[in-house]
Amino acid sequence: MNEFEAIARFFKPLSREGAGIRTGIGDDGAVLQAPRDRELVIATDTIVSGIHFPADFPPGAVGHRALAVNLSDLVAMGADPAWYTLALALPQIRTSWLAAFARGLDGLARKAHIHLVGGDTVRSPVLTATITVVGTVPKGQALLRSGARPGDRIFVSGILGLATQGLALWQDGQRHSHRLRPFLHPEPRLPWIPILRSVARAAIDVSDGFAQDLGHLLEASQVGATVDLDRIPRDRRDPDSLKRALFGGDDYELCFTVPSARLSVFRARARRARLTFFEVGRVIPGKGICWQKSDGSPSPEIKGSGFDHFAKPEMRR
Amino acid sequence: MNEFEAIARFFKPLSREGAGIRTGIGDDGAVLQAPRDRELVIATDTIVSGIHFPADFPPGAVGHRALAVNLSDLVAMGADPAWYTLALALPQIRTSWLAAFARGLDGLARKAHIHLVGGDTVRSPVLTATITVVGTVPKGQALLRSGARPGDRIFVSGILGLATQGLALWQDGQRHSHRLRPFLHPEPRLPWIPILRSVARAAIDVSDGFAQDLGHLLEASQVGATVDLDRIPRDRRDPDSLKRALFGGDDYELCFTVPSARLSVFRARARRARLTFFEVGRVIPGKGICWQKSDGSPSPEIKGSGFDHFAKPEMRR
Numbered sequence: 001m002n003e004f005e006a007i008a009r010f011f012k013p014l015s016r017e018g019a020g021i022r023t024g025i026g027d028d029g030a031v032l033q034a035p036r037d038r039e040l041v042i043a044t045d046t047i048v049s050g051i052h053f054p055a056d057f058p059p060g061a062v063g064h065r066a067l068a069v070n071l072s073d074l075v076a077m078g079a080d081p082a083w084y085t086l087a088l089a090l091p092q093i094r095t096s097w098l099a100a101f102a103r104g105l106d107g108l109a110r111k112a113h114i115h116l117v118g119g120d121t122v123r124s125p126v127l128t129a130t131i132t133v134v135g136t137v138p139k140g141q142a143l144l145r146s147g148a149r150p151g152d153r154i155f156v157s158g159i160l161g162l163a164t165q166g167l168a169l170w171q172d173g174q175r176h177s178h179r180l181r182p183f184l185h186p187e188p189r190l191p192w193i194p195i196l197r198s199v200a201r202a203a204i205d206v207s208d209g210f211a212q213d214l215g216h217l218l219e220a221s222q223v224g225a226t227v228d229l230d231r232i233p234r235d236r237r238d239p240d241s242l243k244r245a246l247f248g249g250d251d252y253e254l255c256f257t258v259p260s261a262r263l264s265v266f267r268a269r270a271r272r273a274r275l276t277f278f279e280v281g282r283v284i285p286g287k288g289i290c291w292q293k294s295d296g297s298p299s300p301e302i303k304g305s306g307f308d309h310f311a312k313p314e315m316r317r
Numbered sequence: 318m319n320e321f322e323a324i325a326r327f328f329k330p331l332s333r334e335g336a337g338i339r340t341g342i343g344d345d346g347a348v349l350q351a352p353r354d355r356e357l358v359i360a361t362d363t364i365v366s367g368i369h370f371p372a373d374f375p376p377g378a379v380g381h382r383a384l385a386v387n388l389s390d391l392v393a394m395g396a397d398p399a400w401y402t403l404a405l406a407l408p409q410i411r412t413s414w415l416a417a418f419a420r421g422l423d424g425l426a427r428k429a430h431i432h433l434v435g436g437d438t439v440r441s442p443v444l445t446a447t448i449t450v451v452g453t454v455p456k457g458q459a460l461l462r463s464g465a466r467p468g469d470r471i472f473v474s475g476i477l478g479l480a481t482q483g484l485a486l487w488q489d490g491q492r493h494s495h496r497l498r499p500f501l502h503p504e505p506r507l508p509w510i511p512i513l514r515s516v517a518r519a520a521i522d523v524s525d526g527f528a529q530d531l532g533h534l535l536e537a538s539q540v541g542a543t544v545d546l547d548r549i550p551r552d553r554r555d556p557d558s559l560k561r562a563l564f565g566g567d568d569y570e571l572c573f574t575v576p577s578a579r580l581s582v583f584r585a586r587a588r589r590a591r592l593t594f595f596e597v598g599r600v601i602p603g604k605g606i607c608w609q610k611s612d613g614s615p616s617p618e619i620k621g622s623g624f625d626h627f628a629k630p631e632m633r634r
Contacts, residue, residue: 022356023459023461026537027394027461027462027463028390028394028520028522029393029396029450029452030360031356031357031358031394031459031461032356032357032358033356033357034351034356034357036353039339039348040349040350040351040357041348042346042349042400042402042435043345043347044402044403044435044447044449045404045437046404046406046439046447048406048439048440050442051441052439073346074345074346077344077346077348079346085360085361085449086361087361087362087363087404087449089363089445118359118361120362120363122363122364122368122369123365123368124368124443124445125367125442126441126443128363128406128443128445130361130363130437132361132404132449134359134451135346137348139350142339142340144340144348145343145345204345205345220343220344
């Protein structure tokens, strides 16, 4: 099977009609009609075998992850998913691998109502998948990192550190524990999109570790924060849970701020949608994060940083 | 220097204001305003060290090439370049390498009036650059592969096979010959964009070899063609020129068809813009390419195919 046959068999079926697609896969480019009165949001993320996922990861999980990490960026921008392209570099064409990869990818694409519109399939010694996603938002409603203001409450959308815990179990040889799931199958928080857009003031997805990602949001907004360590949602059965919650990556939860005036609307809407959320701190004037304990006792010294792709010699974390 | 510092130093300066960019690099995604009454065209292409360019390629040439191969797709669609994202996977951050890469990239980006709006920089054992480009066309005017009709004349925009010739010289150890240039520095045919849009009926860029790429165009249009081998523009000093012109890749010239009724307008416009072009054949009913000689003598048997990423064990061609 060559490149063109592989595209026709596995990827062309993922390019469905509709959704503003005038011409999908199969030409030099796709022709798309953007909805009127909306802005576009575009983001791109690459995952590399042995760096962002173990080399023995199931192909369906690779396909899922490649799209999940990108969708998470759209969610954090408050953007509705529309289209995506896939650039896949792989050592060889094995039909069983490609079929499973495409299934993992398409399972999530259908859930997110996002359509494959183009791609490139090339040979490389190292399996690498780059997806570029395009979403849309009503004009002026994109949610930026820079919108946080002193007084805003800081929320996260779920338990942090579970992906890193899953990775540790995987590296330990476990293949069947349900605690692998957050690492194997990260779920971008799609149901948050309309709620964030209507009530949040700033948002970021937690991909490189909560401490680092909240830091990015605060820096962009030119504000500081107090964070209550006792309120960080984590798995308390795990002795490493605080470290993993603060510095572990790949959670793909959301961190966002809500102004006090919108708190009751926010809580009502999130509960109606059956979404979990945790208030972890407040935005304050100044710079940096002040870590605190609920009982006012001194906080342990928080050191370290999240994931930096070039800081570590081996698999991330 | 870490990932975030590298992005801030080398790539953030490439994200300029204007051109519908509400928010550029630095958030989870870019926020863009598409022009009214235009459709979007999106394409993506990956280049891998040792596969699409030699591992000892100058970094500026890698940056140039990563964008050039993508712009060539926009040209073939008749689309005006607007925005691009860059996903760069590389073994380590070396500032001199990144600075030269960014210069090569930005030199072409400025010429094409295309703006960097996002990206991802990750570690990988193999240098890999994926660019996704977005262009715009007036509604309904995107140029597809599928528009060719019997009677159309077939043109190419320049001499074919020079990139493969350049690669052979490079592999031979030459580093200073001006004949390396088509391979080191492929120029997407940007000036053709408005002319193709107004006069051509179908187009494709010649990236995998003329025979294969014309074949794709004919197949998409459900037509055949006669091609006059004596009219294929090539470097006749080179004994391998016909093979290289038909089956060599990476030329990034254009192959397009023009209906008879528009031939004089086409020639006048192309000449006014000082663009070279060569008429090489005609679209006919049926299927496949009938290779001919000007004097009616029998054509040599044309066998072989263009580049297929998985067919060959080493560097392409």
